[in-house]
Amino acid sequence: GQNIDQPTEMTATEGAxxxxxxxxxxxxxxxxxxxxxxxxxxxxxxxxxxxxxLEEKGRFSSFLSRSKGYSYLLLKELQMKDSASYLCxxxxxxxxxxxxxxxxxxxxxxx
Amino acid sequence: DVKVxxxxxxxxxRTGEKVFLECVQDMDHENMFWYRQDPGLGLRLIYFSYDVxxxxxxxxxxxxxxxxxKKERFSLILESASTNxxxxxxxxxxxxxxxxxxxxxxxxxxxxxxx
Numbered sequence: 001g002q003n004i005d006q007p008t009e010m011t012a013t014e015g016a017x018x019x020x021x022x023x024x025x026x027x028x029x030x031x032x033x034x035x036x037x038x039x040x041x042x043x044x045x046x047x048x049x050x051x052x053x054l055e056e057k058g059r060f061s062s063f064l065s066r067s068k069g070y071s072y073l074l075l076k077e078l079q080m081k082d083s084a085s086y087l088c089x090x091x092x093x094x095x096x097x098x099x100x101x102x103x104x105x106x107x108x109x110x111x
Numbered sequence: 112d113v114k115v116x117x118x119x120x121x122x123x124x125r126t127g128e129k130v131f132l133e134c135v136q137d138m139d140h141e142n143m144f145w146y147r148q149d150p151g152l153g154l155r156l157i158y159f160s161y162d163v164x165x166x167x168x169x170x171x172x173x174x175x176x177x178x179x180x181k182k183e184r185f186s187l188i189l190e191s192a193s194t195n196x197x198x199x200x201x202x203x204x205x206x207x208x209x210x211x212x213x214x215x216x217x218x219x220x221x222x223x224x225x226x
Contacts, residue, residue, distance in 0.1 A: 008151070033214060033215075041219070042115075042220060043154075043201075043217050044217075045214040045215070048214065087153065087154065089154075089215075091213065098142070098144075098156075098159050098161075098167075099144065099203075099205070099215055100156060100170075101154035101156075102153055103151060103152055104153045104154075
């Protein structure tokens with residue numbers, strides 16, 4: 001089976017830094033994805049980690065520790081448009097691409 | 112521009128009706144997925160297909176079936192719609208394999224209401 005946990009809601013201030021955590025327990029782990037979803041829209045891909053460490057992509061970074069079953073998404077220099085739901089998803093190593101999602105973290109950025 | 116297209120954005124059906132949700136992708140992806148998204152529960156996998164005519168149950172397949180007769184099209188079928196199937200349905204596809212390009216691309220979603 002699998003279990004993916006994220007905080008339900010977070011609030012942060014424009015210009016600040018926020019870290020969204022994701023813990024997982026799954027058999028056959030083969031990579032972790034972060035997606036962003038604005039209200040009423042489809043999720044869009046943000047980042048991917050399969051090896052331990054930090055992946056940086058502009059204002060967004062994602063970290064993975066496989067031994068701890070833990071990842072985080074770091075958002076810097078927050079902007080109002082970053083208000084969205086952030087979804088953590090784990091890929092399992094059967095059939096190559098099956099993705100299982102956490103419940104998502106609703107981030108509100110305040111002025 | 113890659114595209115996953117779902118046939119309807121909004122749908123209202125009556126209890127007991129047979130409902131078809133269609134999804135088409137133009138990226139020649141091997142894998143296609145159907146998820147439902149509900150507040151507080153996130154995206155839950157209903158069914159997954161990794162090849163034409165191949166399917167695998169996800170976490171919540173009860174009350175649903177799927178069809179993948181062609182590589183580009185993946186249909187979700189509600190045999191007899193019930194009110195607890197009122198939800199947002201999201202279709203996605205990815206290339207399969209184990210590299211970065213296995214990111215999933217999503218359709219815009221179908222908000223289904225069963226009355």
